Amino acid sequence: xxxxxxxxxxxxxxxxxxxxxxxxxxxxxxxxxxxxxxxxxxxxxxxxxxxxxxxxxxxxxxxxxxxxxxxxxxxxxxxxxxxxxxxxxxxxxxxxxxxxxxxxxxxxxxxxxxxxxxxxxxxxxxxxxxxxxxxxxxxxxxxxxxxxxxxxxxxxxxxxxxxxxxxxxxxxxxxxxxxxxxxxxxxx
Numbered sequence: 001x002x003x004x005x006x007x008x009x010x011x012x013x014x015x016x017x018x019x020x021x022x023x024x025x026x027x028x029x030x031x032x033x034x035x036x037x038x039x040x041x042x043x044x045x046x047x048x049x050x051x052x053x054x055x056x057x058x059x060x061x062x063x064x065x066x067x068x069x070x071x072x073x074x075x076x077x078x079x080x081x082x083x084x085x086x087x088x089x090x091x092x093x094x095x096x097x098x099x100x101x102x103x104x105x106x107x108x109x110x111x112x113x114x115x116x117x118x119x120x121x122x123x124x125x126x127x128x129x130x131x132x133x134x135x136x137x138x139x140x141x142x143x144x145x146x147x148x149x150x151x152x153x154x155x156x157x158x159x160x161x162x163x164x165x166x167x168x169x170x171x172x173x174x175x176x177x178x179x180x181x182x183x184x185x186x187x188x
Contacts, residue, residue: 020169027109027168030087031056031063032134034109037087039065039161041076041115048076054087055130063111063161064118064127074157077115085111085161094176097185101177107170111163118158121150127158 022030037054040047050073052065063085067073077083091105118124128148129141141147178184 017169017171020171022107022168022170024168026170027166028056028058030089030107030109030168034087034089035135037063037065037085039073039115039159040084040086041073042080042082043072043076048072053131053135054085055127055134057127057130060160061163063113063163064131064158065161066128066131066156066158069155069157074117077117077159081114081116083113083115083161085113091172094173095185096176096178097182098177098179101179103171103173103176105172107168107172109166109168111161111166113161113164115159115161118160121153123160124153124156124158127160128153128156 031054035053036051038049038051040049042048050067052067054063054065056063086108088106088108094103094105096102118127125148132139132141139145
């Protein structure tokens with residue numbers, strides 16, 4: 001039975017390019033395999049974007065990531081908890097015989113929510129160990145690497161974005177739209 005994530009019909013998913021919209025299940029699967037995300041924060045009028053490794057916890061509807069204990073990302077989050085998160089995968093560039101129909105194969109997820117700094121050590125370890133399992137599932141703590149130690153946690157900020165709305169989109173056409181009123185493209 002399909003799991004109801006309660007986000008599929010959010011206003012963000014009902015907007016532009018609705019024909020590319022994907023289900024909550026697809027979005028969760030994509031978040032599980034996509035390697036890099038970007039967190040957009042702001043400081044008054046100045047936007048700031050940070051690439052990051054991340055892990056999505058479907059039970060908590062939260063995206064976890066980490067950074068240094070100090071820096072612009074943490075300062076922005078402390079001041080403004082509203083964030084936007086994005087992750088994507090791209091394929092081939094798609095030429096067309098109409099300038100505005102040139103395209104790209106892509107799949108992406110955009111998330112809006114509020115971020116918090118994870119203060120409790122148990123949740124910090126849970127999030128960081130889950131990140132390690134996502135990126136290095138074949139490696140075992142205590143066997144192939146030293147587990148996380150308290151001194152490392154004291155130098156690390158762990159964050160959780162509570163997902164309020166999201167949009168999963170996929171456009172993986174083999175060819176861009178073409179006009180019959182213009183000469184066809186030569187075959188590749």
